[in-house]
Structure formats: structure tokens, C-alpha cells
Amino acid sequence: MGFARACSVALMGVDGVVVEVQADLEPGIAAFALVGLPDKTLVESRDRVRAAVVNSGAAWPQKKLTVGLSPASVPKSGAGFDLAVAVAILGAAEVVDPGIIADLVLIGELGLDGRVRPVRGILPAVLAAAEAGYRQVVVPQQCATEAALVPDVSVLGVRSLRQLIAVLTDGVVPEEEPPGRPGRPDPILAGMILPGAGLGTGSGGAAGAEGLDLADVAGQHSARRALEVAAAGGHHLFLSGPPGAGKTLLAERLPGIMPPLTRQESLEVTAVHSVAGILPPGEPLVTTAPYCAPHHSATMQALVGGGSGLPRPGAVSLAHKGVLFLDEAPEFRPQVLDALRQPLESGQIVVARAAGVVRLPARFLMVLAANPCPCGRHTAHGAGCDCAPSSIRRYQARLSGPLLDRVDLRIEVEPVSRSDLLTEGGRGEDSAAVAERVMEARSRAAHRLIDTPWNINSEVPGRELRTRWQPAPGALAQAERDLERGLLTARGLDRVLRVAWTVADLAGHDRPDSLDVAVALELRTGIVRGVPLMTGRGS
Numbered sequence: 001m002g003f004a005r006a007c008s009v010a011l012m013g014v015d016g017v018v019v020e021v022q023a024d025l026e027p028g029i030a031a032f033a034l035v036g037l038p039d040k041t042l043v044e045s046r047d048r049v050r051a052a053v054v055n056s057g058a059a060w061p062q063k064k065l066t067v068g069l070s071p072a073s074v075p076k077s078g079a080g081f082d083l084a085v086a087v088a089i090l091g092a093a094e095v096v097d098p099g100i101i102a103d104l105v106l107i108g109e110l111g112l113d114g115r116v117r118p119v120r121g122i123l124p125a126v127l128a129a130a131e132a133g134y135r136q137v138v139v140p141q142q143c144a145t146e147a148a149l150v151p152d153v154s155v156l157g158v159r160s161l162r163q164l165i166a167v168l169t170d171g172v173v174p175e176e177e178p179p180g181r182p183g184r185p186d187p188i189l190a191g192m193i194l195p196g197a198g199l200g201t202g203s204g205g206a207a208g209a210e211g212l213d214l215a216d217v218a219g220q221h222s223a224r225r226a227l228e229v230a231a232a233g234g235h236h237l238f239l240s241g242p243p244g245a246g247k248t249l250l251a252e253r254l255p256g257i258m259p260p261l262t263r264q265e266s267l268e269v270t271a272v273h274s275v276a277g278i279l280p281p282g283e284p285l286v287t288t289a290p291y292c293a294p295h296h297s298a299t300m301q302a303l304v305g306g307g308s309g310l311p312r313p314g315a316v317s318l319a320h321k322g323v324l325f326l327d328e329a330p331e332f333r334p335q336v337l338d339a340l341r342q343p344l345e346s347g348q349i350v351v352a353r354a355a356g357v358v359r360l361p362a363r364f365l366m367v368l369a370a371n372p373c374p375c376g377r378h379t380a381h382g383a384g385c386d387c388a389p390s391s392i393r394r395y396q397a398r399l400s401g402p403l404l405d406r407v408d409l410r411i412e413v414e415p416v417s418r419s420d421l422l423t424e425g426g427r428g429e430d431s432a433a434v435a436e437r438v439m440e441a442r443s444r445a446a447h448r449l450i451d452t453p454w455n456i457n458s459e460v461p462g463r464e465l466r467t468r469w470q471p472a473p474g475a476l477a478q479a480e481r482d483l484e485r486g487l488l489t490a491r492g493l494d495r496v497l498r499v500a501w502t503v504a505d506l507a508g509h510d511r512p513d514s515l516d517v518a519v520a521l522e523l524r525t526g527i528v529r530g531v532p533l534m535t536g537r538g539s
Contacts, residue, residue: 002023002024002025002061002091002092002093002094002098003022003023003024003025003092003098004022004023004088004089004090004091004092004098004101004102005020005021005022005023005088005091005098005101005102006020006021006084006087006088006091006101006102006104006105006106007019007020007021007084007103007104007105007106007129007134008021008080008081008083008084008105008106008107009080009105009107009125009126009128009129010074010075010076010077011078011121011124011125011128011275012074012075012356012358013275013305013311013313013351013358013359013360014121014124014268014271014272014275014313014360014361015124015128015358015359016121016124016125016127016128016129017071017074017128018105018128018129018132018134019036019069019070019071019074019076019081019084020069020070021067021068021069021081021084021085021088022067022068022069022070022088023065023066023067023085023088023089023091023092024065024066024067024068024092025061025063025064025065025092025093026063026064026066027063027064028063028064029064030061030062030063030064030065031064031065032046032050032065032067033065033066033067034046034067034069034085035066035067035068035069035072036067036068036069036070036072036076037069037072037073037074037075037076038069038076038077038081039075039076039077039078041077041078041079042069042076042077042078042079042081045079045081045082045085045110048079048082048109048110048111048112049082049085049086049089049110051112051113052082052086052110052111052112052113052114052161053086053089053090053114053161055112055113055114056114056160056161056162056165057162057165058090058093058095058165059093059095061089061092061093065089065092067085067088067089069081075356078119078120078121079109079110079117079119080107080108080109080119080121080125082108082109082110083106083107083108083109083110083116083138083161083164084105084106084107086110086161087101087104087106087164087168088101090165095165095169096165096168096169097168097169100168101168103134103136104136104137104138105126105129105134105136105137105138106137106138106139107119107122107125107126107137107138107139107140107143108138108139108140108143108158109140110161113160114160114161114162115159115160115161115176116140116141116158116159116160116161116164117140118139118140118142118143119140119143120274120275120276120277120279121271121274121275122139122140122143122146122147122274123146123147123149123150123267123270123271123274123284124271124274124275126139126147126150126153126155127150127267127271129153130150130151130152130153134153135152135153135154136153136154136156137153137154137155137156138155138156138157138158138164139155139156139157139158140157140158140159141157141158141159142157142281143157144156144157145284146270146274146279146284146285148284149267149270149284149285159176160174160176162174162176163176212252212253212256212431213253213256213430213431214227214253214256214257214428214429214430214431214434215427215428215429215430215431216249216253217246217249217250217253217427217428218246218416218420218421218427219246219414219416219417219420219421220245220246220250220413220414220416220420220428221428222411222412223239223246223250223411223413224250224428224429224434226409226411226523227250227253227254227257227434228257228434228437228438228506229409229499229502229503229506229523230254230365230367230408230409231254231257231258231365231434231435231438232437232438232441232442232445232457232502232505232506233408233441233445233456233457233458233498233499233501233502233505234365234456234457234458234459235365235408235409235457235458235495235498235499235502236344236365236366236367236368236406236407236408236409236458237365237366237367237368237407237408237409237410237411238367238368238369238370238404238407238409238410238411239251239367239368239369239370239411239413240369240370240371240372240410240411240412240413241371241372241412241413241414241415242371242372242376242377242378242413242415243371243376244415244416245413245414245415245416246413246416247327247369247413248325248327248369250413251293251323251325251327251367251369252291252325253431254291254323254325254365254367255288255289255290255291255322255323256431256435257431257434257435257438258288258289258322258323258365258435258438259289259435259438259439259442260287260288261286261287261288261289261321265321266285266286266287267285268320268321268361269286269290269320269321269322270284270285270286272313272317272318272320272360272361273286273290273318275312275313276312276313276317276318278318289321289322289323290318290319290320290321290322290323291319291322291323291325292315292318292319292322292323292324292325292364293324293325293326293327294315294326296326296327296328296329296331296332298315298332298336299336300333300335300336300339301314302314302315303315303316303336303339303340304316304339304340304343304349304351304362305317305349305351305358305360306351306353311351311353311358311360313360314349314360316340316343316349316360316362316364317349317360317361317362319362319364319365320361320362320363320364321363321364322364322365323364323365323366323367324364324365324366324367325367325369326366326367326368326369327369328369328370328371329368329369329370329398329399330370330371330395330396330398330399331398332398334398334400337398337399337400337403338400338402338403340366340403341402341403341406343362343363343364344366344403344406345406346362347361347362347363347459348360348361348362348363349362363459366407368399368407370399372392372396373385373387373391373392373395373396374387374391374392374395375387378392405489405491405492406491406495408458408495408498408499408523408524409499409523409524410523410524410525410526411523411526412526437506438506440505440506441502441505441506442456442505444505444508445457445501445502445505448469457498457499457501457502457505458498458502460498460501461494462490462491462493462494462495462497462498465494465497465498465501466494466497469501469511470511471497471500471511471512471513471516471517472511472512472513472514474514475500475512475513475514475516475517476497476517477514478514478517478518478521479493479496479497479517479521482521482525487525487527488524488525492524495524496517496520496521496524497512497517497520499519499520499523499524500512500516500517500519500520501516503516503519503520504516
């Protein structure tokens with residue numbers, strides 16, 4: 001009779017629960033039972049683990065074997081428990097010392113030949129283990145760099161079960177030759193990235209593309225400055241204009257002017273991308289703002305998260321701390337767009353399924369782009385619109401009022417003129433110059449918001465802006481009149497205040513004055529207030 005235990009981690013979204021893997025050997029007919037609410041993939045680990053142990057040179061115990069996963073009430077899925085199950089069995093068989101592995105967290109999938117294969121979600125799993133007080137983890141060699149991002153945790157990366165047995169028994173660690181042929185990708189990494197899981201996701205620009213610069217945008221001075229305000233304060237943006245005016249061009253360049261992620265933000269974003277299976281091998285830490293641009297045919301599950309079993313991150317979570325770009329926004333299903341209303345306010349998404357409830361981070365900067373009508377020429381100067389007025393109203397009504405009320409900046413993108421397109425004078429500043437101003441504005445906001453739960457202006461509640469950080473006396477006179485006339489809602493007034501603080505930060509003002517509020521109102525309502533955008537910034 002023998003007993004041993006090791007530990008692994010069950011992931012629910014980006015949150016993890018430490019699972020105790022217990023192995024018990026008793027006299028009787030040789031059998032292998034796995035209990036503790038495992039899913040189909042985990043049940044199949046019995047065959048993988050048996051073959052891996054035998055092919056690693058260890059004897060398989062010919063006794064009645066029971067492996068329990070505790071707590072039994074927590075759903076467990078995936079092949080990441082294989083390594084912990086194998087080591088617990090070897091401990092019960094006294095191949096390794098059970099005392100050594102009792103507080104060891106092991107995460108990894110086993111191949112039939114005993115090789116340890118990487119799995120998704122290593123970073124959030126190790127974070128959960130560290131929060132639970134565990135200080136030693138064993139992970140696949142290919143994931144060791146990702147696991148090492150967690151401070152105060154000793155990480156051991158192994159390529160095979162043979163190597164791990166040698167380490168635990170103080171033996172000679174064998175060398176494992178990499179599989180595959182030289183010059184070809186490592187086949188062991190094949191399961192790390194799910195094809196199509198990213199929904200057009202990348203870091204530092206559209207789909208990770210490099211060389212996207214604001215200098216490529218011809219004209220569009222108002223839209224460019226609205227983009228700057230959005231990046232500086234984290235404000236949502238709606239771009240409306242005819243086809244070919246540059247709406248997508250502008251949105252793709254927004255991540256390039258956003259500041260680099262802080263260490264904590266990088267860990268949050270990397271955890272989500274690791275669980276989703278879109279973290280590129282060799283790049284364990286995401287340091288730039290992600291960009292996600294789902295197609296307008298995306299389902300609600302693809303956008304907010306979901307799927308069979310435990311929900312998986314959707315586009316709103318993949319864009320956490322970055323940009324979610326919804327091109328051709330009226331073409332999305334109205335129910336899908338309205339599902340964004342909750343995460344736009346709370347910065348997180350809660351998905352409830354029969355298998356459990358998952359809470360995922362979703363604090364993103366949303367950019368909507370739309371044509372003014374089905375043919376796209378309704379507001380174009382000199383072009384005839386063939387759409388009936390009722391058709392235009394129906395098309396524009398696809399974006400609900402409650403959703404647009406959560407958008408801070410609304411810009412009409414005009415067609416590019418011939419002079420802007422063909423002459424050098426139509427070219428604006430490059431991304432580096434705009435990013436520098438954005439960084440300065442965010443630094444001012446961070447200094448003002450120090451010792452508070454908020455980091456940027458868009459996160460500050462309206463009550464705090466009306467009481468703790470008030471604008472200059474009389475600065476809100478025009479906004480108050482718009483509120484009385486019904487041009488602004490109470491939420492809209494709060495959002496105007498947030499944008500006014502961002503405009504003031506960009507202009508170097510200590511607090512918003514009447515001109516800053518006028519700029520914010522113009523960006524919010526689209527009604528020209530007779531002041532140039534970004535007054536006081538000298539641009």
C-alpha cells in the first residue's frame with residue numbers, strides 16, 4: 001500500500017485553483033481509476049501517463065491505483081494535469097520520495113514517449129500557485145520563461161519525465177534531443193497556439209504589423225486629434241464617414257501612440273493571451289497595447305467570451321488594456337453590440353455557464369467605425385446618396401442609443417481632399433511625436449490620481465470629478481445648458497468631464513477651463529463650439 005500527493009492548477013478563465021493530486025496504491029486487480037470531476041481530455045490522461053511512465057524507464061505498479069483530484073467540486077479540464085498525475089503515482093510506488101513532491105506544483109502534458117509538452121495558461125496557473133503560497137513549480141522547458149515572470153517562485157523547466165525523475169532522485173539528468181528535423185518548427189509547440197483564436201489580435205498594432213505610422217494618414221486633422229485624446233485618456237471613439245476616408249487607417253495606428261504597458265498590465269494581458277492560446281512562443285511577456293479587430297460576423301461568444309464547457313476569453317478580453325476595433329459596426333448583430341454595454345462600464349465580463357462562472361478582465365479602448373448609410377455617400381460632398389431616408393434611419397439605428405451613450409468621442413471623418421492626398425502639406429505628425437504628448441498627458445493624470453484606484457481619466461467615477469476634482473469656476477456652463485436641453489445625459493456629462501480633464505492634461509492645464517470643456521463637448525456631441533480642437537496645446 002502506498003500514498004503520495006502532488007499539486008497542479010485548474011484554470012477557470014484567468015483565475016486558478018490549486019488542485020491536490022492524490023495517488024493511492026492498494027493490493028488488488030491492476031486498475032487505474034481517476035476521480036475528481038475530470039473532463040474527457042483529463043480522463044484520457046490515464047493512457048498517456050501509463051505509456052509515458054513505462055517509456056521513461058520506470059515500472060508501472062501492478063496494483064489497484066486510484067488518483068483523486070481535490071477539491072472534487074471544482075471542474076478540471078485539459079492535459080496540464082498529466083505531469084502531476086505521473087509524479088504522484090511514482091511517489092506512491094516509491095520511485096521518488098513522496099515527501100519531496102508533496103508541495104511541488106507540476107503543470108504539463110505528457111506525450112506517450114515521456115516528453116513533457118507545453119500547455120496554455122502557464123502564467124495564470126503559476127500566479128495562482130504563488131498566491132496560494134507555493135514556491136516551487138515544474139513546467140515544460142518551453143514555458144519556463146513565461147513561468148519565471150512570477151516573482152518569488154522557483155521554476156524548473158523539464159523536457160521529459162525522465163529528466164524530472166532524475167532531478168527528484170538526485171540522478172544524472174539525461175540529455176533530450178529536440179524532436180523534429182533541424183530548421184523545422186518544434187512539433188511540441190504545435191498545441192500552444194490555436195489557429196484563428198486571436199480574432200485578428202496582435203501587439204503593438206494591427207495584427208502585430210510593424211511600420212504603421214500616423215504620418216501615413218493624409219488630412220483628417222480633427223480625427224487625428226480625437227485619436228490623441230482617446231489614447232491619452234482611454235476614451236472610446238466612434239468614427240463615422242464614407243468608405244475610403246481613412247477610418248480603418250486611423251484605428252490601426254491607435255495602439256502605436258498608446259504608452260507601453262506597465263509590469264502589472266503586462267502580466268494581466270499575458271495571462272489572458274496565454275489562456276486563449278495566442279501567446280507566441282519565445283515572447284513570454286506582452287509589453288505593448290494589444291489590438292483586436294473581429295469580423296462583423298462574430299458571434300456573441302466570440303466577442304464577449306464563452307464556448308462549450310468553461311467559457312474562454314472573447315475579443316473584449318483579448319483587447320484588455322488595448323484596442324478593440326469594430327469595423328463596419330452597424331453590420332454586427334444588435335444583440336452582440338449591446339452585450340458590450342456591461343464591460344464598457346465595469347471593465348470586466350462575467351460569463352455564467354452550467355460548468356461554472358468565469359470572470360474575465362475587459363478594460364479596453366473601443367473604436368467603432370461606420371458608414372453614414374448603406375451606400376456610404378450620405379454625407380459625402382458632391383456625391384449622390386441613393387438611400388431612402390427610412391433606410392438611412394434604420395441603418396443608423398443599428399447602433400443603439402445606450403451603446404453610443406458610452407462612447408466619449410464622436411467624429412465625422414470627411415473624405416480626403418486632393419491637396420491633402422497629393423501634397424506633403426497634407427501629411428501630419430508621425431506616431432512618435434504624438435505618443436510623446438500622450439505619455440506626458442498620462443503622466444500628469446497619474447500624478448493627480450496617485451493613491452487612488454484609478455490610473456487614467458476614463459476610469460474616474462463622475463462623482464469624484466464633480467466633487468474632488470472640479471473644473472474651473474463657470475467652465476461647465478455650456479455643458480449644464482446641454483444637459484437641460486436634453487443633448488447630454490447624466491452619464492454623458494460625466495464623460496464630458498473625463499474628456500475635458502484629458503484635454504487639459506494634453507494642454508498642460510492644472511484643471512479644465514471653459515475652452516477645455518467646449519472641446520470635450522464638441523468631441524462628444526459633434527456640435528461645433530467655435531473653438532479649435534486642443535486649444536492651448538500649441539499645435
